[in-house]
Amino acid sequence: MAEFGDRFASLARTRAPDLWREIEGREPRDPNEPSSPQRVVVALVAFLVAIAGIGIAAVTFGGSDRPAAAAGGRIAFAAVDGSTWQIYSVAPDGSGLVQLTHLSDMEVASAPAWSPDGGRVAFVVQTFDETGGTRRADIWTMDADGSDPTQVTHGPGSSWSPSWSPDGTQIAYTRVSAHQRDQIWIMDSDGSDPYAFTHCGSECLGDSSPSWSPDGTRIAFVRRTGSGAVIPWSVNVWPVRDPRSLPVPHIELDGATFAAGLSWSPDGSILALDTDLDGAGLYVVDVEEERIRLVTKGPALDPSASSWSPDGNHIVFSGTPPGSESSTLYVADADGTNLRELTGLPPNASWPAWQPTPTETQPEPPPPPTDAGVVDTFTVGPDVRSVVFGEGSVWVATSNNDGSEGGRILRIDPETHEVQAEIPVEVIPTWEVGGGAMVVEEGSLWVTGAIEGPGTDGVSDAAVIRIDTSTNEVAQTFDLGGHVGADLTFLDGDLWVLLFGDDGMEVVRADRETGQLIARFRVAANWAHTLVATDGRLITAVGGDDAVNVDGRMIQIDPATGVVSQIDVPTRSFTPMPVLSRGEVWVSLDPGFTRFAPLAQGFPDPSVELELRFSDCCGFLEGDDRGIWFLSLAPNGTDPTLNLFDPATGDAAGLVELDQGSPVAMAVAPDAVWILNYEGTLTHVRLG
Amino acid sequence: VFTFPSVLLPVKVRVERAPAGVSRSDEIERLYRERGDRIWRALLAFAGDPEVASDAVAEAFAQVLRRGDEVRDPERWVWRAAFRIAAGELKERRRSGVAVNPGSYEMEEPARDLVLALGALSERQRVSVVLHDGAGYPSKEVARIIGSTEAAVRVHLMRGRRRLRELLRDDADG
Numbered sequence: 001m002a003e004f005g006d007r008f009a010s011l012a013r014t015r016a017p018d019l020w021r022e023i024e025g026r027e028p029r030d031p032n033e034p035s036s037p038q039r040v041v042v043a044l045v046a047f048l049v050a051i052a053g054i055g056i057a058a059v060t061f062g063g064s065d066r067p068a069a070a071a072g073g074r075i076a077f078a079a080v081d082g083s084t085w086q087i088y089s090v091a092p093d094g095s096g097l098v099q100l101t102h103l104s105d106m107e108v109a110s111a112p113a114w115s116p117d118g119g120r121v122a123f124v125v126q127t128f129d130e131t132g133g134t135r136r137a138d139i140w141t142m143d144a145d146g147s148d149p150t151q152v153t154h155g156p157g158s159s160w161s162p163s164w165s166p167d168g169t170q171i172a173y174t175r176v177s178a179h180q181r182d183q184i185w186i187m188d189s190d191g192s193d194p195y196a197f198t199h200c201g202s203e204c205l206g207d208s209s210p211s212w213s214p215d216g217t218r219i220a221f222v223r224r225t226g227s228g229a230v231i232p233w234s235v236n237v238w239p240v241r242d243p244r245s246l247p248v249p250h251i252e253l254d255g256a257t258f259a260a261g262l263s264w265s266p267d268g269s270i271l272a273l274d275t276d277l278d279g280a281g282l283y284v285v286d287v288e289e290e291r292i293r294l295v296t297k298g299p300a301l302d303p304s305a306s307s308w309s310p311d312g313n314h315i316v317f318s319g320t321p322p323g324s325e326s327s328t329l330y331v332a333d334a335d336g337t338n339l340r341e342l343t344g345l346p347p348n349a350s351w352p353a354w355q356p357t358p359t360e361t362q363p364e365p366p367p368p369p370t371d372a373g374v375v376d377t378f379t380v381g382p383d384v385r386s387v388v389f390g391e392g393s394v395w396v397a398t399s400n401n402d403g404s405e406g407g408r409i410l411r412i413d414p415e416t417h418e419v420q421a422e423i424p425v426e427v428i429p430t431w432e433v434g435g436g437a438m439v440v441e442e443g444s445l446w447v448t449g450a451i452e453g454p455g456t457d458g459v460s461d462a463a464v465i466r467i468d469t470s471t472n473e474v475a476q477t478f479d480l481g482g483h484v485g486a487d488l489t490f491l492d493g494d495l496w497v498l499l500f501g502d503d504g505m506e507v508v509r510a511d512r513e514t515g516q517l518i519a520r521f522r523v524a525a526n527w528a529h530t531l532v533a534t535d536g537r538l539i540t541a542v543g544g545d546d547a548v549n550v551d552g553r554m555i556q557i558d559p560a561t562g563v564v565s566q567i568d569v570p571t572r573s574f575t576p577m578p579v580l581s582r583g584e585v586w587v588s589l590d591p592g593f594t595r596f597a598p599l600a601q602g603f604p605d606p607s608v609e610l611e612l613r614f615s616d617c618c619g620f621l622e623g624d625d626r627g628i629w630f631l632s633l634a635p636n637g638t639d640p641t642l643n644l645f646d647p648a649t650g651d652a653a654g655l656v657e658l659d660q661g662s663p664v665a666m667a668v669a670p671d672a673v674w675i676l677n678y679e680g681t682l683t684h685v686r687l688g
Numbered sequence: 689v690f691t692f693p694s695v696l697l698p699v700k701v702r703v704e705r706a707p708a709g710v711s712r713s714d715e716i717e718r719l720y721r722e723r724g725d726r727i728w729r730a731l732l733a734f735a736g737d738p739e740v741a742s743d744a745v746a747e748a749f750a751q752v753l754r755r756g757d758e759v760r761d762p763e764r765w766v767w768r769a770a771f772r773i774a775a776g777e778l779k780e781r782r783r784s785g786v787a788v789n790p791g792s793y794e795m796e797e798p799a800r801d802l803v804l805a806l807g808a809l810s811e812r813q814r815v816s817v818v819l820h821d822g823a824g825y826p827s828k829e830v831a832r833i834i835g836s837t838e839a840a841v842r843v844h845l846m847r848g849r850r851r852l853r854e855l856l857r858d859d860a861d862g
Contacts, residue, residue, distance in 0.1 A: 004852065008822045010798035011733055016725035019746045020717065026750040291810075518846060562842075 073310050073355030074144075076100070076112035076121050077318070077329060079346040086346075087112050087123050089144070092309070092316070092331060092354070094342040100146030111351050113162045113171075115189070118355045119144055122152075122162035122171055122189075139173055141189065144355070152191035163212045163219075164189065165240075172197060172210035172219050182206035184221050186240075198223075198238070205232075211262040211271065215536050216240065217558060220271050220287070222259045233259045235273060235285055235292075239563050248561055251290050253277050265334070266312040268536075274306065274317075282306055282317055282336070288560060308334070310357040316342075318350045366626050368644055369687035372655040372673070377683040378417055380410055380676075385449075386429040387676040389669040390440025391469045393420065396682060397428040397438060397447065409447065411472060414672060417684065421472040427451050427465045427485075436487045436530055436665075443469050448485030448497055451477070462499035464488060464515070478515030480508055487540075491533040492559060494518060498531040498540055505542060507531065507557055521557050521564055528555070530621075532578045532585060536560065539585055539596060541569070541576045554578065554587060554596060569594075581623035581647050588621055593628065593645060608650040622668045629673060631663045642673060642685055656685055712756050719762055720749055726823065727770055733818045735774045736807040738793040740781075744774035767833045771815055778811070805855040813848030816841050821849070 074089045074096070083105040090097045100121065101109050108126040115122070121144060126137040137158035142149040153159040157177030164171055168189060175185040180200075184207045187194035197219060198207045205224040212219050220237045233253040253259050253275055261274035271285040277292065285292045306317035315334055320327045326347040332339040342349075381398040385407070388395045394414050399407040407428035411421040427449045429437035439446045444466045451463035462482040468475040482501040489496050495512040498505065505523040510516060525542030532539050538557040554567045554576065569576045569587060577588045578596060585596035594607035620631040628645040632654075640663050645652040661677025668674075675683040724745065731741035748770035752762050759765045781788055788807070795803075806814050812834070819830040820841070827841040834841070 004802065004817075004821055004849075004856070007798045007802040007856070008733075010796045011729055011802055011822065014729055014732065014793075014795040014799055016728040016732075017738075017742055019724065019728070019742060019749070020720055022746045023720065023749040023753060026746055028751040028754050029747060290812075516850065518850075 073114075073118060073357050075307070075316055075329065075342075075352050075354050076114065076123075077345075077349050077352040078110045078112065078123075079349040081346060085109050085348070087121065087142075087146075088346065088349075089121075089355070090329075090342065090345065092314070094344060097345065098146070100142065101149070111161055112353045113164060114144075114353055114355045115141075115164050116166050116168045116356055118357065121353075122164065124160055124162065125151075126158075137176075139171065139191075150190075152189070153187070153194075154191070159185075161209050163210045165212050166214055166216040172212050174208045174210060174221075182208055184208075184210045184219065186219075197240075209260045209262045211264050212240075213237075213264050214266055214268045217536070218561070220262045220264065222262060232256070233275070235259065235262065235271065237271075237287055237561075239558065239561055241563075241565060249287050249290050251285050251292060253292070261306060263307050265308050266310055272306040272308065272315060272317075282315075307352050307354040309354050314354075316352040316354055318352060368626055368646070368653070369655065371688040372642065373686055373688070374656060374658065375672075375684040375686050376417065377660045377677070377681050379680055380412070380419075380682045381408070382680050383407075384664070384676050384678075384680050384682075386436060386438050387665045387667045387674050387682065388438040388440055388445070389414075389667040389672075389674060390445070391443070393469075394667065394669075394674050394682070395438060395440065395445055396676060398680075399428055406452075409445065409467060412682070414669065414674075414684070417682075423467060423472050423474065425465055425467070425474055426477065427463045430484050437485065439488055439490070440469070441490065444475070445469055446488055446495070448488045448499070450484040451479060460484060462497065462501075464495065464497055464510075476515065478510060480510065480515070480517065482506060482508075486529050487531040489531050489533045489538070491536070491538060496531060496533065496538055498528055505540075507538060507540065509559065519559075519562070521562070523555050523564065524566075525553070525555070530577050530579075532580050534580055534583065534585055539578045541578055541587065567596075577621050579621045579623040579628055581628050582625050584647065586623065586628055586647060588630070593647075595647070608645075610645070610652050620663060620666060622666050622673075624668055629666065629668050631658070631666060631675070642675070655687075658683055658685075713753060716749065716753050716762060719766070723763060723766075724749070727767060730818050730823050731770055731774050732793075733803055733806055733822055734771060734811075734814055735778060735788065736803050737788045740774050740777045740788065743777060744770045747773050764833055767819075771834060775811055801856065805852055808855055809848045809851055810844075813844045813851065816844035817848040817852060820845055 076089045078085050085108045087101045087109045110124045112121050112123040120141050122141045124137050138153045139159045139162045140151050160174040162171045162173045172186050176182050183200050184198040186197045203225050205226045208222050210221045218237050223234050233256040235251040237249040256275045256277050259275040263272040273283045316331050318327045328349045329342040329352050380396050383399040383401045385397040394412040396410045406426045409423040430449045437448050448464045450460035462480045462485040464478045466476040482499040484500040486498045495510045497508050505525045505528045507521040509519040528540045528542040540555050556565045578585050586593045592609040622629045632641050640658045642655045643652045661679050663675050665676040673685040728745045748766045819825045831841045
């Protein structure tokens with residue numbers, strides 16, 4: 001039954017008037033009348049927020065202050081040097097103008113775009129033949145000071161609107177050719193390996209203005225369509241990996257007669273856009289909400305082509321002051337306020353592009369421990385399930401050992417090994433091979449597992465409990481349906497739980513405050529045990545039909561698009577597991593590791609093979625900035641050893657042999673590793 | 689009663705089923721007789737105002753009547769046009785400061801609460817909830833009617849329902 005069914009049923013009893021007579025006699029309104037409501041699209045109008053008059057105010061005060069000097073980076077733009085358009089750069093406060101190109105008057109430069117490290121500029125050079133009639137445009141790149149200009153496209157057709165991938169290896173652009181509608185293409189940044197990213201089909205009149213998202217996963221572009229009731233202009237955001245995999249954000253621009261100049265904010269949440277939706281102006285699109293709002297407009301200013309400061313706090317755009325026929329550049333705060341003109345620029349300044357601040361070099365990873373030793377192995381209780389370290393304590397989950405779903409969470413002092421608290425819980429990690437399913441975060445211990453179902457049929461529901469670590473009491477219990485929770489993590493402020501559902505695995509997104517389900521993602525697999533979140537993605541490894549010895553697969557979920565993609569693991573692997581180290585996802589291959597690279601088309605990185613055999617399928621693996629901690633077994637399946645794998649070198653070092661117990665789970669603390677054993681014991685390994 | 693079919697009949701099937709000799713205007717009138725009340729109630733739920741609903745429904749049907757065979761799928765066209773017309777009218781009213789509310793139109797209390805709560809949703813959330821939860825259209829069909837994607841509709845539905853739940857719970861508590 002549909003939600004709110006009773007209330008809709010009540011509505012259904014509301015008597016509707018008979019309008020037929022009015023319909024027959026009614027003269028329909030002119031649908032082409034501009035103010036006619038028929039031209040209004042439901043989605044957009046509600047969100048248009050016009051900040052009227054700002055354009056005039058800007059000119060009044062323009063040029064008096066020197067804003068955004070601290071915003072970093074220079075601003076590249078195109079302007080006229082007297083005979084043709086050249087590329088220039090200038091500091092955000094308007095100082096230090098430099099001309100970067102010196103083209104002949106048979107050429108025109110436009111559309112500069114910075115490489116992500118701020119070291120090079122891609123731009124378009126449009127050339128004319130002797131008659132000045134026909135033209136072709138190609139993409140060039142040059143260093144930030146204008147040196148080393150290099151042509152990267154060479155026709156056929158023209159190439160426009162370059163936008164770099166965040167890793168700097170590729171450029172998305174608009175390709176225009178005689179036999180094809182305009183489409184978005186992607187090439188390597190040296191011009192090699194071009195391929196069509198969009199396919200402009202029968203109702204499509206052309207794609208243009210690509211903008212690569214800061215996280216590298218998506219490309220936004222403008223599409224023009226031309227059939228019947230379809231709104232002609234739209235902003236589309238497609239995943240880079242598989243452009244045909246829907247769903248994707250699609251924002252219609254009803255009433256627009258043009259749209260161009262898409263530019264992502266550095267945090268990837270909104271796109272600036274140059275269109276005339278509700279009068280010419282600078283608009284931004286909230287990508288997730290699929291809504292659009294006006295930042296600034298003004299009949300005289302006619303703002304266009306914009307770019308964000310690296311910190312996302314400012315935006316630069318070109319506009320034309322009242323009484324002038326020449327555009328110049330303006331810098332404003334991201335909300336459109338505090339608008340200032342950059343004075344002293346050459347005429348017709350356009351296409352501003354704000355230079356990214358070079359990314360800071362990663363801090364050196366903490367040094368690996370110089371020595372390690374077993375402090376003690378002590379009994380914690382029967383049927384132990386998982387261990388985690390946090391809030392200065394070691395947390396161990398044990399069952400009631402009587403077949404029921406509940407158990408106890410033990411809070412253990414890492415120094416004295418005393419049990420500080422014994423918390424009876426309805427939910428403990430249920431996975432019999434141990435590990436995972438517990439996360440300590442911000443004063444809470446989160447645990448997922450199963451909770452007794454409401455009936456007596458023995459069917460459980462997947463559930464999450466939150467224990468308040470200040471009181472050592474269960475503060476919340478969320479019943480998530482399905483059957484058994486396997487692991488949990490946090491992303492975008494929400495709780496994400498990997499669980500065994502009615503029909504295979506699922507990942508559910510829930511509100512961390514209320515447990516309210518926000519979304520469910522089906523994962524076509526019989527099992528999966530570990531869920532990691534990184535770079536705005538969720539990654540899990542799954543197995544197929546054969547639960548014993550499988551060709552594991554990796555599953556990636558993009559919460560922004562809802563796209564669930566599957567990537568095969570390169571070698572036959574017993575239960576591959578994802579693990580995070582130094583911000584990267586690695587996958588265990590047993591024996592060995594491979595890196596799950598961002599935007600990986602499969603696994604391009606070679607696997608690192610190790611001679612050490614892992615001790616167990618899943619509870620053996622923990623990652624931090626020092627590397628990946630894992631337990632190995634001797635070939636005869638005995639003598640577990642604690643090892644540290646260094647992702648930078650591919651080497652694994654044995655740290656200490658564990659002479660007692662059969663490890664099932666592991667927790668890593670700054671100065672210790674805690675290993676939980678099937679025998680119901682906990683081994684304390686000190687790191688020196 | 690306000691129970692919509694779970695799926696719209698594809699237009700080809702519907703046209704083929706039309707008896708020989710039935711003119712387009714007869715077909716439109718039959719569409720109005722069969723669906724008009726439902727569309728009107730959905731528009732009432734969407735717009736929160738019986739006047740806006742009546743105007744939008746009448747205008748949408750009047751337009752499809754005049755367009756004749758130009759419209760391939762009259763039912764979907766009427767749904768979409770009526771929502772657009774209502775959205776336009778709501779925008780005009782906001783601009784001119786005219787209040788939108790169910791007024792004294794006769795309806796049961798739960799229905800009135802629902803309509804008032806729906807008014808607090810964004811327009812796209814509202815149209816998604818009304819078409820999906822009220823009219824029973826699957827999200828794919830909702831996407832077709834309102835010219836959006838199925839994924840976007842699901843997001844609007846999810847957020848809209850969450851908001852609606854909060855509002856109606858507060859209402860029940862209060």
